[in-house]
Amino acid sequence: MSATLRALGQARWTVLAFAIAGFATTLLQSLAYFRMAGHTFAERAAFGYSLSTEAVANAALFSPPFRPGTIAGYVEWRAFGPLAILFAAWALVAATGARSPQIVSRAAAFALSVIIASVAACIGVLIGAASGGESVGGLPLVEAGVLLVALAIACYAICLLVAQLTPAATVVAGGLLLTLYFLNSLSRIFTQLDLARWLSPFHYYDLSTPLPPGGHFDLGGLAMLVAIAAVGIALAAGASTSRVGGQVPRRTTHEPSGTPLLGLAVTRELYSERIALAAWCAAFAVLGIVLVAATRSSMQGLLSLPRLLPGLPQYIFVFYAQVLGQTWFHAAVLMLAGLTFAFVARWAAEDRDGRLEAELSAPYSRSAVVLERLGALAVTAAVLAALSGLSVAFTSRSANLALDPARLVDACLLLVLFSLVMGAAGSLLVSWVPRAAPALFVGFAFASYLDDQIGGALGLPGWAQSISAFRLVGAPLASGIDGRNLALLLLLALVGLGSSILVMQRRDVGA
Amino acid sequence: MLVEMAVAAIRTSALTKDYGSGQGLFDLDLQVSPQQIFGCLGPDGSGKTTTIRLLMSMIRPTRGSAYVFGLDCIREAVEVKRRVGYVPDETPEFGSMRGGEIVAYLTGLRGGVHKDRVSELAERFDLDLGRRHREYSRDDRQKLSIVLAFMHDPDLLILDEPSKHLDERGTAELHALIDEARAGGATILLASRSAAEVESQCDVVGLLRRGKLSRVMRIEDLPLELEERSRKALPP
Numbered sequence: 001m002s003a004t005l006r007a008l009g010q011a012r013w014t015v016l017a018f019a020i021a022g023f024a025t026t027l028l029q030s031l032a033y034f035r036m037a038g039h040t041f042a043e044r045a046a047f048g049y050s051l052s053t054e055a056v057a058n059a060a061l062f063s064p065p066f067r068p069g070t071i072a073g074y075v076e077w078r079a080f081g082p083l084a085i086l087f088a089a090w091a092l093v094a095a096t097g098a099r100s101p102q103i104v105s106r107a108a109a110f111a112l113s114v115i116i117a118s119v120a121a122c123i124g125v126l127i128g129a130a131s132g133g134e135s136v137g138g139l140p141l142v143e144a145g146v147l148l149v150a151l152a153i154a155c156y157a158i159c160l161l162v163a164q165l166t167p168a169a170t171v172v173a174g175g176l177l178l179t180l181y182f183l184n185s186l187s188r189i190f191t192q193l194d195l196a197r198w199l200s201p202f203h204y205y206d207l208s209t210p211l212p213p214g215g216h217f218d219l220g221g222l223a224m225l226v227a228i229a230a231v232g233i234a235l236a237a238g239a240s241t242s243r244v245g246g247q248v249p250r251r252t253t254h255e256p257s258g259t260p261l262l263g264l265a266v267t268r269e270l271y272s273e274r275i276a277l278a279a280w281c282a283a284f285a286v287l288g289i290v291l292v293a294a295t296r297s298s299m300q301g302l303l304s305l306p307r308l309l310p311g312l313p314q315y316i317f318v319f320y321a322q323v324l325g326q327t328w329f330h331a332a333v334l335m336l337a338g339l340t341f342a343f344v345a346r347w348a349a350e351d352r353d354g355r356l357e358a359e360l361s362a363p364y365s366r367s368a369v370v371l372e373r374l375g376a377l378a379v380t381a382a383v384l385a386a387l388s389g390l391s392v393a394f395t396s397r398s399a400n401l402a403l404d405p406a407r408l409v410d411a412c413l414l415l416v417l418f419s420l421v422m423g424a425a426g427s428l429l430v431s432w433v434p435r436a437a438p439a440l441f442v443g444f445a446f447a448s449y450l451d452d453q454i455g456g457a458l459g460l461p462g463w464a465q466s467i468s469a470f471r472l473v474g475a476p477l478a479s480g481i482d483g484r485n486l487a488l489l490l491l492l493a494l495v496g497l498g499s500s501i502l503v504m505q506r507r508d509v510g511a
Numbered sequence: 512m513l514v515e516m517a518v519a520a521i522r523t524s525a526l527t528k529d530y531g532s533g534q535g536l537f538d539l540d541l542q543v544s545p546q547q548i549f550g551c552l553g554p555d556g557s558g559k560t561t562t563i564r565l566l567m568s569m570i571r572p573t574r575g576s577a578y579v580f581g582l583d584c585i586r587e588a589v590e591v592k593r594r595v596g597y598v599p600d601e602t603p604e605f606g607s608m609r610g611g612e613i614v615a616y617l618t619g620l621r622g623g624v625h626k627d628r629v630s631e632l633a634e635r636f637d638l639d640l641g642r643r644h645r646e647y648s649r650d651d652r653q654k655l656s657i658v659l660a661f662m663h664d665p666d667l668l669i670l671d672e673p674s675k676h677l678d679e680r681g682t683a684e685l686h687a688l689i690d691e692a693r694a695g696g697a698t699i700l701l702a703s704r705s706a707a708e709v710e711s712q713c714d715v716v717g718l719l720r721r722g723k724l725s726r727v728m729r730i731e732d733l734p735l736e737l738e739e740r741s742r743k744a745l746p747p
Contacts, residue, residue: 257615268619353604358603360567363589363593
């Protein structure tokens with residue numbers, strides 16, 4: 001029990017950040033609903049229909065909504081859906097990041113953490129719905145919260161088990177979670193995947209739609225999530241015990257590594273993460289191919305909708321770019337935000353683990369540390385964007401779907417710039433408060449995302465909306481690059497870089 | 512050469528780091544001559560590590576100044592570190608990187624390190640550079656820190672409890688290395704809680720207590736001083 005509480009205490013900043021993220025997401029989405037949906041039955045029905053149309057285009061990424069014209073249906077789709085992904089990412093970091101061998105205590109601490117964050121999310125719904133003079137049923141809300149907790153713990157158990165079996169735990173577990181997620185989401189479009197979707201915990205989460213009126217709670221799905229969690233944690237505990245003392249004897253060497261990559265700026269930053277980077281490269285290349293195929297299927301679905309504008313199919317090329325912008329570009333932006341988080345978490349760990357102190361004991365300036373970190377992020381983002389862009393270009397061409405190559409290049413360059421802006425913000429946080437930086441970065445990224453998604457609906461001033469990096473990247477595939485937004489992105493990146501160098505110069509390291 | 516000899520290896524003036532509640536280091540005036548082995552002796556919390564971190568510009572002073580070979584420790588930190596080898600109080604964590612990769616990474620940052628020197632040091636400490644850092648024992652991690660500090664034959668060695676976690680053989684090897692560095696003309700600042708270690712290695716010792724330098728003396732005077740202190744501590 002004390003080990004559980006100790007682990008919970010160590011993760012207090014993270015718990016706080018995710019609780020705030022959960023609360024803010026549900027509250028702000030509820031407030032946004034009342035501003036956007038209208039008041040009459042007809043207005044809300046039209047609003048729900050427009051969301052259903054949007055959902056068809058995004059079917060490869062997110063599950064379809066159930067009764068999105070109601071507050072409960074809207075919140076379930078626009079708040080609990082993204083929170084499920086966010087909590088799965090949290091599970092990945094929590095399960096593969098900590099080094100303590102006390103598996104069960106760690107799992108219990110994570111379970112308590114995720115319960116706290118889920119309760120915060122449910123409170124956000126209650127307050128948000130009450131602000132519009134409506135209410136959401138207590139039992140359905142508890143069911144939604146329980147599902148969120150069960151999914152997060154199931155993902156945690158899977159990652160924890162992987163962490164016991166491989167040294168590259170974050171990469172392998174992250175790749176596995178991503179595969180399981182897309183196995184479920186793509187099975188909505190590619191029927192060939194139906195047979196395998198039972199493997200994915202996200203499938204069992206999607207079986208229930210407890211919040212909206214007329215929705216239902218799948219007890220079997222919940223039981224499967226609980227079973228995955230229990231079996232995963234038990235196997236991880238067993239694997240952890242049997243791993244102790246299992247060292248294989250090997251030949252001793254006194255020679256330093258001869259790889260030239262460790263002697264070069266930027267590449268030495270990336271060398272130790274080479275397996276993870278290879279996995280990211282593969283994920284981005286596959287993402288391009290899969291999402292082009294999924295977009296093609298989504299378009300066919302959209303074009304068959306009865307209430308679309310007559311004659312729209314003749315604008316098929318523009319339409320393709322728009323839909324691809326919503327799927328591939330949107331997914332790439334989110335994944336690059338995830339990549340930036342991985343870099344920020346690593347920078348914070350370097351500070352905590354004394355690695356930064358070891359680096360600074362060499363004749364190596366603090367500004368060089370910041371520049372090299374961001375250089376490594378920029379190079380990684382450039383490689384990933386190029387790989388994904390190339391895979392989109394070739395797959396589109398082979399599917400006879402025309403895409404403006406200049407706009408595709410613009411989109412790839414914007415992806416790099418987006419990563420730099422987020423990275424500069426993360427670098428500033430790491431320079432300022434390294435221990436709390438990963439949690440604060442999650443909060444910052446999520447706030448920027450929400451600012452873009454519902455800032456307008458919440459009536460935020462224009463300047464506040466226009467500084468979200470998610471907003472500033474725009475929709476380059478459909479409408480090209482906006483010069484003002486590009487300049488703002490560059491300015492934000494430079495301000496973040498400059499201020500993080502200044503803060504880094506002045507702060508104590510290892511104190 | 513004459514100018515070089517005239518400059519103190521370490522010089523601090525009213526060097527202070529105030530953490531509040533009486534914690535930190537206060538008004539440290541210290542001078543260490545070139546080729547001297549200076550011992551910082553004191554219990555935990557006496558300010559040894561704070562002194563060393565200030566010299567290494569890991570932390571910024573509240574007031575006062577510190578110079579290494581006439582170079583300002585804050586403004587000319589990069590130049591200072593070119594001439595310094597450092598064993599930190601806590602060994603860093605390098606996760607799944609192999610020992611040889613860590614050495615290559617840090618020699619890449621430093622430049623001008625001979626591979627043969629690294630191999631010689633690793634062999635002397637029987638340190639397997641092919642193993643991953645997370646597989647290293649505490650003893651191995653300390654040995655790696657020592658290899659990283661000595662590999663470029665620095666003019667000044669700043670060693671914060673370097674024999675901590677080392678076994679008997681490792682400690683003997685470390686002391687032999689310190690002797691060789693002294694013979695090679697290096698200056699050494701050795702922080703330790705062990706009077707015996709300071710007595711066996713150092714020429715001059717500074718006694719730190721509650722963040723203040725209470726006395727600086729030749730090493731021959733240390734046993735008398737310690738005897739005096741223990742007598743005062745005994746009840747009448």
